[in-house]
Each structure stands twice: as C-alpha cells, then as structure tokens.
Amino acid sequence: MSLPAVSVSQSPEGKFREYLASRPDPKRFTNQQRELVEHIFARHKHFDTNELIEDLKQADRRVSRPTVYRTLKLLVNAGLLRRIEIGSRTVFDHDYGYPAHDHFVCVECDAMIEFQHPGLDAVLREVAGEHQFQPEARALVIRGVCGGCNQARATKRRQMM
Numbered sequence: 001m002s003l004p005a006v007s008v009s010q011s012p013e014g015k016f017r018e019y020l021a022s023r024p025d026p027k028r029f030t031n032q033q034r035e036l037v038e039h040i041f042a043r044h045k046h047f048d049t050n051e052l053i054e055d056l057k058q059a060d061r062r063v064s065r066p067t068v069y070r071t072l073k074l075l076v077n078a079g080l081l082r083r084i085e086i087g088s089r090t091v092f093d094h095d096y097g098y099p100a101h102d103h104f105v106c107v108e109c110d111a112m113i114e115f116q117h118p119g120l121d122a123v124l125r126e127v128a129g130e131h132q133f134q135p136e137a138r139a140l141v142i143r144g145v146c147g148g149c150n151q152a153r154a155t156k157r158r159q160m161m
Contacts, residue, residue: 003114005044008097012041012080015096019078027074035061036071040081044098046091046112084139086110100138106146113146 010018013029016037020027039061040052047055049068056063072092075081082095086105091112093103102120104113120140128135145153 005097013037032063032067033071036063046093102140104142107143108149111146
C-alpha cells in the first residue's frame with residue numbers, strides 16, 4: 001500500500017531553500033542540490049545512499065558523492081526526509097508531503113511496507129501523555145516476514161514433504 005501525498009504549502013525545493021537561508025550560517029542552494037532534490041522528490045521511494053547514487057548515475061544526473069552525503073543530512077535536518085535505521089543499513093524516507101506513517105520490514109527480502117493506523121497514533125499519544133513526554137518525531141519499524149515470503153516458505157515446506 002502506498003500512502004497518498006498530502007497537500008503542502010510549498011515545494012520540497014522551496015522548503016529546502018528556506019531552510020538553507022534560515023540557518024545561522026546560511027548556505028547557498030547549488031545546482032547539484034537542485035538535481036538531487038528534484039530526483040528524490042520526483043517519486044516516493046525508500047532508498048539508501050548507495051541506491052540513490054546509482055539512481056542518479058542512471059538518470060544521468062551529475063551529483064558528486066560528497067554532495068549527496070552532505071545534502072541528505074541537510075534534508076533530514078530540514079524535515080524533508082527522515083532516516084530509518086534497519087540493522088546496519090540507513091534508509092531515507094519522505095517526511096515532507098506525506099502523512100505520519102510506520103513501516104513493516106521483511107527480514108527475508110528487505111521489502112518495506114508503509115502503514116498508518118489511527119489506533120496506534122492514539123496509543124502513542126496516550127503513553128506520551130502518561131510520561132509527560134512531548135514527541136517530536138517517530139520511526140517505528142517492525143521486523144518480520146512479508147506475505148510473499150511467507151507463501152514461499154509454505155510452498156517450500158510442502159515440496160519437502
């Protein structure tokens with residue numbers, strides 16, 4: 001299930017430019033950063049840094065590896081992307097323009113399944129309130145086995161009998 005985008009007041013590029021200009025040490029918005037932001041926000045896809053660099057090469061976009069690393073960090077700090085730690089792998093997900101959501105991650109095939117549930121949101125608000133905790137962000141990742149891999153396991157077991 002893919003989550004629908006939500007309406008936002010400005011484009012990811014506009015929000016990123018605003019963030020860069022508002023920093024105590026304002027940074028300029030470069031052409032390489034523009035290429036990167038356009039590429040990342042052209043579609044909703046989870047990615048790690050190496051996948052992004054490979055995608056950029058295949059799309060014939062000229063962005064240096066150091067610029068990718070620096071810009072990803074800035075995009076996270078600007079609230080446009082969020083980092084999700086999955087074991088030793090760091091995956092990036094759109095945080096701007098998409099509703100709050102969580103992830104199931106298959107330990108067999110690495111599939112990421114996004115989901116939302118209002119009941120979960122209510123429980124988290126309740127527990128945070130009990131602890132007088134003011135949440136600022138969340139990245140809930142539940143590891144397990146997806147339906148496709150469960151089916152493959154069952155088929156394999158039947159064939160072995």
